Amino acid sequence: MFGKSSRNQKKHDFESEAMVHTEALYRTALRMTKNEVDAEDLVQETLLKAYRSFDRFEKGTNAKAWLFKIMTNTFINNYRAKQKESTSISYDDVDDSYLHSQLRDKPSETGNPERDFFNKILDRDVVEAIEKLPAEFRMVVVLAFNEGFAYQEIADILGIQVGTVKSRLHRGRKMLQKLLWEYANDGNSKERAEQ
Amino acid sequence: MNCREVLARLYEYLDTELDENDRKSVDTHLEFCTDCLKKYELEEEFNKVVKSKSASHADVASLKSRVLNEIDKIDRGGGSSGAGTRSVLFLLAPLAAAIVITLLAIQPWSPNTKGKNLERFGPLAAEHSKCLSELKEFKIESSDPQEVYAVMKEVGVLPEQLFTSHQGEIDMLKGGVAHTTYGTGPHLDYQLKNGNVSLIVLPKGHIDKSGLDRVENNGTEFYFGSCPKYQYVVWEWDNQDYVAISEMEEEKLMDFITTF
Numbered sequence: 500m501f502g503k504s505s506r507n508q509k510k511h512d513f514e515s516e517a518m519v520h521t522e523a524l525y526r527t528a529l530r531m532t533k534n535e536v537d538a539e540d541l542v543q544e545t546l547l548k549a550y551r552s553f554d555r556f557e558k559g560t561n562a563k564a565w566l567f568k569i570m571t572n573t574f575i576n577n578y579r580a581k582q583k584e585s586t587s588i589s590y591d592d593v594d595d596s597y598l599h600s601q602l603r604d605k606p607s608e609t610g611n612p613e614r615d616f617f618n619k620i621l622d623r624d625v626v627e628a629i630e631k632l633p634a635e636f637r638m639v640v641v642l643a644f645n646e647g648f649a650y651q652e653i654a655d656i657l658g659i660q661v662g663t664v665k666s667r668l669h670r671g672r673k674m675l676q677k678l679l680w681e682y683a684n685d686g687n688s689k690e691r692a693e694q
Numbered sequence: 695m696n697c698r699e700v701l702a703r704l705y706e707y708l709d710t711e712l713d714e715n716d717r718k719s720v721d722t723h724l725e726f727c728t729d730c731l732k733k734y735e736l737e738e739e740f741n742k743v744v745k746s747k748s749a750s751h752a753d754v755a756s757l758k759s760r761v762l763n764e765i766d767k768i769d770r771g772g773g774s775s776g777a778g779t780r781s782v783l784f785l786l787a788p789l790a791a792a793i794v795i796t797l798l799a800i801q802p803w804s805p806n807t808k809g810k811n812l813e814r815f816g817p818l819a820a821e822h823s824k825c826l827s828e829l830k831e832f833k834i835e836s837s838d839p840q841e842v843y844a845v846m847k848e849v850g851v852l853p854e855q856l857f858t859s860h861q862g863e864i865d866m867l868k869g870g871v872a873h874t875t876y877g878t879g880p881h882l883d884y885q886l887k888n889g890n891v892s893l894i895v896l897p898k899g900h901i902d903k904s905g906l907d908r909v910e911n912n913g914t915e916f917y918f919g920s921c922p923k924y925q926y927v928v929w930e931w932d933n934q935d936y937v938a939i940s941e942m943e944e945e946k947l948m949d950f951i952t953t954f
Binding site: 510513518522539542546548554569602620622625626644645669 | 758
């Protein structure tokens with residue numbers, strides 16, 4: 500059935516259509532699993548599953564979304580259960596104009612409180628804040644912010660409604676704003692600087 | 695649009711998810727409303743900062759070569775067991791010719807596939823995961839075979855006779871997609887008199903049949919396995935691997951299979 504050459508062709512096609520997304524998959528896997536070992540395993544499992552069902556994949560359609568769907572399913576199935584969620588923070592008090600009113604009420608030395616705030620945000624603050632989000636918000640945020648998927652694509656990947664994508668992204672953003680505001684303004688930042 | 699309406703759409707505007715009319719209305723509003731403009735600019739800047747500060751580059755070269763190595767193993771594995779499979783296929787060929795199977799031209803999975811009644815089930819019971827660690831994604835729940843067929847043709851290639859009722863003996867329950875450790879494929883649920891059967895169709899040669907009991911019946915090889923609670927049978931049909939999983943005893947499960 501599958502001669503050697505057709506197998507090589509399949510592998511070749513898989514490399515050019517699917518494996519080109521390895522870095523994007525790994526990036527997202529790292530945010531989902533929060534550690535490099537699990538992230539590598541998750542990506543490997545994803546790509547091998549994809550290879551096994553590559554015959555079913557319709558060439559020219561959205562390979563990246565297809566791979567991300569396999570990966571999020573695998574993550575939900577195999578990894579999420581063993582993850583400890585840090586949901587101790589309450590986000591209920593984050594209203595829509597949270598950041599806006601914080602900035603308005605904050606005395607500023609430079610006269611530009613927004614600049615002050617954004618300058619204080621460290622790269623690792625952002626990563627830490629994203630990793631603190633509950634998984635269902637984290638996945639939507641990472642797919643939208645880091646991978647640039649459209650709402651409909653995210654809905655297809657996660658098997659949820661577009662309206663759910665919208666509301667999770669909305670709340671995810673508000674949670675991030677609250678966390679990053681706290682990192683930038685609390686005593687937390689001093690202790691972080693010492694690390 | 696007033697301020698409230700604009701603010702409610704701010705993120706969609708930012709994410710370029712608004713249709714043209716709404717986008718223009720927001721544009722116009724932001725031209726004269728400095729209050730909303732300020733809020734928009736704050737969100738835009740926040741968006742930019744989060745995106746740029748969480749963007750990362752990782753060296754995935756070693757991960758890639760590891761995966762390619764594993765792929766070679768899969769290909770080789772398929773090749774070594776292929777000898778056996780091929781001979782069975784050869785035996786089956788006249789039989790296959792005798793049975794006229796109407797194959798349907800069907801599209802494979804694409805991310806835009808929309809199913810109704812999409813429902814996701816979490817990992818199945820732990821004992822089941824020893825079989826296939828299956829995650830099911832149902833696209834349609836219906837007892838009307840034609841209705842299930844209409845949705846399932848978006849999912850994979852399946853013989854038409856799977857979509858027939860057998861006078862209250864076998865009834866259609868659901869159709870969907872199963873994600874298993876051996877790959878992803880169409881998945882049908884049936885209700886029988888004595889229990890339910892899940893039928894999963896996977897690409898040929900991906901199921902590990904080692905450790906399963908092999909039984910030959912009418913020239914077809916069936917492999918029987920069991921988990922604490924479930925019996926399952928694997929066989930090759932129509933160039934694909936079929937798996938039937940059920941709580942029913944083997945004999946009843948075989949009756950079900952031979953009905954098709």
